[in-house]
Amino acid sequence: MTISVAPGPDTQEGVRTGTAESTDSLTAPDIPWNLVIWNDPVNLMSYVSYVFQSYFGYSETKANKLMMEVHKKGRSIVASGSKEQVERHAVAMHGFGLWATVEKASGGPGGKSGKSGGPGQGKGKRG
Amino acid sequence: MAKAFKYGLKGITGFLEPAERDLLRSLINDVISMLQPEDRTGQDPLAALIGLDMDVAEPTDRAVKRLLPNVVKNDGEASLEFRQLTERSLRETKIGALRAAALDLDKDEIVLTADGAKHWSMALNDVRLVLAERLDIRDEADAEHVHRMQDWSQAEDVESYLALVYNFTTWLQESLVQAMLQSMESRR
Numbered sequence: 001m002t003i004s005v006a007p008g009p010d011t012q013e014g015v016r017t018g019t020a021e022s023t024d025s026l027t028a029p030d031i032p033w034n035l036v037i038w039n040d041p042v043n044l045m046s047y048v049s050y051v052f053q054s055y056f057g058y059s060e061t062k063a064n065k066l067m068m069e070v071h072k073k074g075r076s077i078v079a080s081g082s083k084e085q086v087e088r089h090a091v092a093m094h095g096f097g098l099w100a101t102v103e104k105a106s107g108g109p110g111g112k113s114g115k116s117g118g119p120g121q122g123k124g125k126r127g
Numbered sequence: 128m129a130k131a132f133k134y135g136l137k138g139i140t141g142f143l144e145p146a147e148r149d150l151l152r153s154l155i156n157d158v159i160s161m162l163q164p165e166d167r168t169g170q171d172p173l174a175a176l177i178g179l180d181m182d183v184a185e186p187t188d189r190a191v192k193r194l195l196p197n198v199v200k201n202d203g204e205a206s207l208e209f210r211q212l213t214e215r216s217l218r219e220t221k222i223g224a225l226r227a228a229a230l231d232l233d234k235d236e237i238v239l240t241a242d243g244a245k246h247w248s249m250a251l252n253d254v255r256l257v258l259a260e261r262l263d264i265r266d267e268a269d270a271e272h273v274h275r276m277q278d279w280s281q282a283e284d285v286e287s288y289l290a291l292v293y294n295f296t297t298w299l300q301e302s303l304v305q306a307m308l309q310s311m312e313s314r315r
Contacts, residue, residue: 036200041259041264041265041266041267041269041270042255042256042259042264043252044297044300044301046301046304046308047248047252047300047304049308050248050304050307050308050311053308053311054245054307054311060312087198087209087213090198091198091213091216091217094194094195094196094198094217095217095220095221095249096249096252097194097249097252097256099193099196100196100198101196101198101199101200102198102199103199103200
């Protein structure tokens, strides 16, 4: 799908937050992660734009652009940052009822693909 | 008849008839009961206190799963791990917004603060997500089909009744969000 349009407000911050070599040793804090919002036929376009403006502090123009991208292309990367940051955003998006997932930025710097979170059998559990 | 939410001097206001408030209250309560975490005896009290839930599983009910979706696409394992850490508090956030909205239903005229409006928009959204699952709205064409159902005299079965209820909540949420956007605009 499409590549990032919108480096979020936190993009540059990845380095500090990761509390050094904690348990997530495979997920170096400077490997960027993306927050993806997926299209669905229920959420109102106005509401999605409102969420992007109020939660991320995006301008109306930027929020609408991202919202239209979700609507037309099926998904959009609306923020990126450290794993912790995008996970925090994802929970907030779920709170609003938006369909959000996190994924490792492809082609990001140092794109080491040690899958975090478990031995990664790679079986998606539902079709 | 309900009046659309609007933004004005008093903030964001709306008006609902008693029957409409009863309807919304019961929809909200339905969603709350779907989100209420089971009380598990024998759960580690410390884990519960900090919101950890090691017994959590991916929801089997499609509507619940839409409210509490997997955070990593095609990776059930990573998603489950994330659920253990976050699902309980996500459920509580949602229930909090739904309860706050339900409390505002005690009066005909609804006057909302910025926070109140946010809770209402979240609550209406969750109600719509659940109704949409029950109506099997999978894509824009399904949504369009449901949207065409506007006449209450056509309500002859559960499905058409649900569609009308869905359209009512859609209309209400849209008017609310427009008022919220206006209010944000005026504060800029």
